[in-house]
Amino acid sequence: MASLETRERIIATAARLFAQYGYHGVSLRQIAKETGVQASLAQYHFKNKESVFRAVFERCILPINHNRINKLDQLTRHEAEGREISLDEIVRAFVEPTVLVARERGTSGAFYAQLISQITNDPQEHARRISHEFTDPIARHTMAAMKSFFGESDQEILTWCYLFGVSAMLGAISRTGRARLLSGGSCDPDDTERVLSILVPFIAGGMRAVLAAQPKAPGVAKSKRRQTKK
Amino acid sequence: MASLETRERIIATAARLFAQYGYHGVSLRQIAKETGVQASLAQYHFKNKESVFRAVFERCILPINHNRINKLDQLTRHEAEGREISLDEIVRAFVEPTVLVARERGTSGAFYAQLISQITNDPQEHARRISHEFTDPIARHTMAAMKSFFGESDQEILTWCYLFGVSAMLGAISRTGRARLLSGGSCDPDDTERVLSILVPFIAGGMRAVLAAQPKAPGVAKSKRRQTKK
DNA sequence: GTCTATATTTAGATAGAC
DNA sequence: GTCTATCTAAATATAGAC
Numbered sequence: 001m002a003s004l005e006t007r008e009r010i011i012a013t014a015a016r017l018f019a020q021y022g023y024h025g026v027s028l029r030q031i032a033k034e035t036g037v038q039a040s041l042a043q044y045h046f047k048n049k050e051s052v053f054r055a056v057f058e059r060c061i062l063p064i065n066h067n068r069i070n071k072l073d074q075l076t077r078h079e080a081e082g083r084e085i086s087l088d089e090i091v092r093a094f095v096e097p098t099v100l101v102a103r104e105r106g107t108s109g110a111f112y113a114q115l116i117s118q119i120t121n122d123p124q125e126h127a128r129r130i131s132h133e134f135t136d137p138i139a140r141h142t143m144a145a146m147k148s149f150f151g152e153s154d155q156e157i158l159t160w161c162y163l164f165g166v167s168a169m170l171g172a173i174s175r176t177g178r179a180r181l182l183s184g185g186s187c188d189p190d191d192t193e194r195v196l197s198i199l200v201p202f203i204a205g206g207m208r209a210v211l212a213a214q215p216k217a218p219g220v221a222k223s224k225r226r227q228t229k230k
Numbered sequence: 231m232a233s234l235e236t237r238e239r240i241i242a243t244a245a246r247l248f249a250q251y252g253y254h255g256v257s258l259r260q261i262a263k264e265t266g267v268q269a270s271l272a273q274y275h276f277k278n279k280e281s282v283f284r285a286v287f288e289r290c291i292l293p294i295n296h297n298r299i300n301k302l303d304q305l306t307r308h309e310a311e312g313r314e315i316s317l318d319e320i321v322r323a324f325v326e327p328t329v330l331v332a333r334e335r336g337t338s339g340a341f342y343a344q345l346i347s348q349i350t351n352d353p354q355e356h357a358r359r360i361s362h363e364f365t366d367p368i369a370r371h372t373m374a375a376m377k378s379f380f381g382e383s384d385q386e387i388l389t390w391c392y393l394f395g396v397s398a399m400l401g402a403i404s405r406t407g408r409a410r411l412l413s414g415g416s417c418d419p420d421d422t423e424r425v426l427s428i429l430v431p432f433i434a435g436g437m438r439a440v441l442a443a444q445p446k447a448p449g450v451a452k453s454k455r456r457q458t459k460k
Numbered sequence: 461g462t463c464t465a466t467a468t469t470t471a472g473a474t475a476g477a478c
Numbered sequence: 479g480t481c482t483a484t485c486t487a488a489a490t491a492t493a494g495a496c
Contacts, residue, residue, distance in 0.1 A: 006461080021354065024255035027489060038463060043491070045461090114353060121347045121404035124251065128406060139412055159413035160402075160428045167401030168394040168436070174351035176358060182369055183389035198390045198440050205439020206398070206432035213431040236479080257471060271480060273473065 007045050010035050012108060015056045019111035022118060023053060023126065050126055057119065057130050060112035065138045067097035072145045087149050088204040094142045095169045095199060102173035103192045113173040120170060139166075150211065161210055165203040172199050237275045240265050242338060245286045249341035252348060253283060253356065280356055287349065287360050290342035295368045297327035302375045317379050318434040324372045325399045325429060332403035333422045343403040350400060369396075380441065391440055395433040402429050 013035040017026040028049055032042040046052040071093035079085045102113030119127045120135075143162050150158040172195050179187035188194065243265040247256040258279050262272040276282040301323035309315045332343030349357045350365075373392050380388040402425050409417035418424065 019353075022252055022254055022352075024252055025354070028491095029489070039490090040464085040492080041462060048490080117351045121400055121406060122252075123249075123344060123405050123407075124255070131406070131408070132411075136408075136412065143412070155413045156416040157428060159409055159417050160425070161432065162412070163401040163409055164398040164429065164432050168398045170351055170400075171393045171397030172390075175353050176351060176361070177353075178361070178366075179389055179393055181362075182366065182373070182392070183385050186386040187389050195390070197443070198387060199394065201439045201443040202391065202394050202436035205442075206436030209431045209435020209438070210428050212435075213427070258473090259471070268481060269472090270474080270482085274479070278472075 006035075006037060006041070010037070010042055010045060010052070011055055011059055014052050015060065015108045015111045015115070018053060018056060019114035019118075023049075023124075028052065053126070054130065057115055057134060060108070060115055061134045064097045064101055064112075064116075065134070068094055068138055069141060071097070072141060076145065086204075087146070087207060088200055090142070090145050090149075091165065091204040091207075092196065092200045093145075095165070095172075095203065096196060098169060099173055099192055099196055099199070103190055110175060114175065117170045117174045120166065146207075149207070154214075157210060157214065161207045164206065168203055168206075169199060236265075236267060236271070240267070240272055240275060240282070241285055241289055244282050245290065245338045245341045245345070248283060248286060249344035249348075253279075253354075258282065283356070284360065287345055287364060290338070290345050291364045294327045294331055294342075294346075295364070298324055298368055299371060301327070302371060306375065316434075317376070317437060318430055320372070320375050320379075321395065321434040321437075322426065322430045323375075325395070325402075325433065326426060328399060329403055329422055329426055329429070333420055340405060344405065347400045347404045350396065376437075379437070384444075387440060387444065391437045394436065398433055398436075399429065 010031060014026070014031045017031055017034065026049075028042050029039040031052065032039040035042070042052070046055065072090070075085050075089055075093055098113065098116065101107075101109040103109065119131050122128075122131075139162060143158055146158060146162070150161075172189075175189070179189050240261060244256070244261045247261055247264065256279075258272050259269040261282065262269040265272070272282070276285060302320070305315050305319055305323055328343065328346065331337075331339040333339065349361050352358075352361075369392060373388055376388060376392070380391075402419075405419070409419050
């Protein structure tokens with residue numbers, strides 16, 4: 001087997017195992033064994049566990065971020081051409097790529113979703129480093145796209161709303177079986193369009209309600225803000 | 231040192247370590263060492279790692295759940311006495327106890343918050359068992375209190391909204407430093423009243439927006455639903 | 461690039477002395 | 479209840495043959 005092929009196979013196995021058992025729940029030996037290679041070979045291709053995890057997460061997050069940026073930039077272009085953009089459209093642009101990947105069949109998508117879920121709210125150093133490198137830039141990009149709804153000065157509310165939105169999305173993509181269980185079977189986590197049709201208005205509506213509940217900032221003229229209704 | 235005292239000290243150390251490094255990131259030996267006892271003593275008090283984790287999580291979740299039930303039942307009583315209850319009040323009743331514990335000073339509250347965050351979206355067996363035992367009952371209790379806002383038949387939307395709300399709360403209590411970082415310092419995660427004043431309308435407003443976006447169920451008379459406005 | 465072999469640590473768990 | 483001692487399994491990591 002060619003070297004590059006082996007590397008790829010190790011990454012695919014690692015994605016599955018890290019998603020299932022978490023960073024510390026998996027050993028390099030286990031990854032090598034389930035890939036069908038020797039442990040020392042995994043250590044030849046990646047020198048340690050963290051670099052395997054980085055490779056896996058990079059594989060997971062790059063296409064999602066690419067997709068998110070494309071959708072956001074497309075909305076920005078439409079706006080420049082005069083069409084009015086709704087907050088719902090921006091929210092959909094930032095949650096849809098992840099939700100779709102999470103429900104892909106026959107790919108590592110479900111594992112990727114679980115990795116994102118693990119990294120996002122984990123306080124550990126290795127998780128913070130990865131989140132900072134791979135997800136902070138796209139966070140800023142998304143927040144910039146939402147900024148005119150929040151008023152230029154309101155970085156605090158914008159940030160909290162973004163973080164609450166991202167977290168809500170994690171509830172939609174993590175495979176705990178809890179939605180089915182608590183709903184008595186009426187929730188179908190695999191029906192992505194249905195999930196998005198609830199998740200998107202939840203996040204966008206939540207943001208609008210927060211804005212409506214805040215006392216208006218004195219220095220910001222009303223005309224400088226976009227309206228928040230659909 | 232008395233036996234019960236030692237047991238308690240082990241639990242306190244374990245809470246800190248599990249919160250910091252996750253279930254697989256901690257060994258019994260490490261817990262024992264940092265408690266200042268022999269490893270075999272930890273194995274005398276708890277027979278294995280999972281039972282230590284269970285003891286820690288139980289310690290963490292019982293007072294929070296107790297507080298949540300009290301607040302919800304108080305609202306139900308007020309409603310029986312004729313006062314109209316808002317969705318915001320119910321949401322606050324279910325997020326406030328956790329957010330307050332998460333920001334307590336001088337207790338294990340911050341660690342407890344991180345444990346809840348770990349358990350909630352983790353697909354692993356040990357996490358699912360604990361979540362099922364300790365958090366599903368309170369989830370059903372909370373959803374029952376929200377039911378009249380959603381219509382009796384709409385278990386699906388109610389469940390998704392509850393899960394999105396819980397996840398959004400996790401974004402508010404996990405200590406990743408991301409809020410401060412992305413906001414350029416204007417977010418203060420330790421200002422609990424401020425965080426709640428954004429989190430509560432976010433969740434309640436999200437739920438209202440989801441309800442508003444759904445086509446009305448044909449069999450449910452409008453009079454059977456509570457109004458969803460504040 | 462892939463393998464065997466091995467050095468070194470650390471893990472979970474138990475037996476038995478006090 | 480607390481300790482020492484120890485078993486067994488598994489981890490990371492490296493050296494060196496092919």
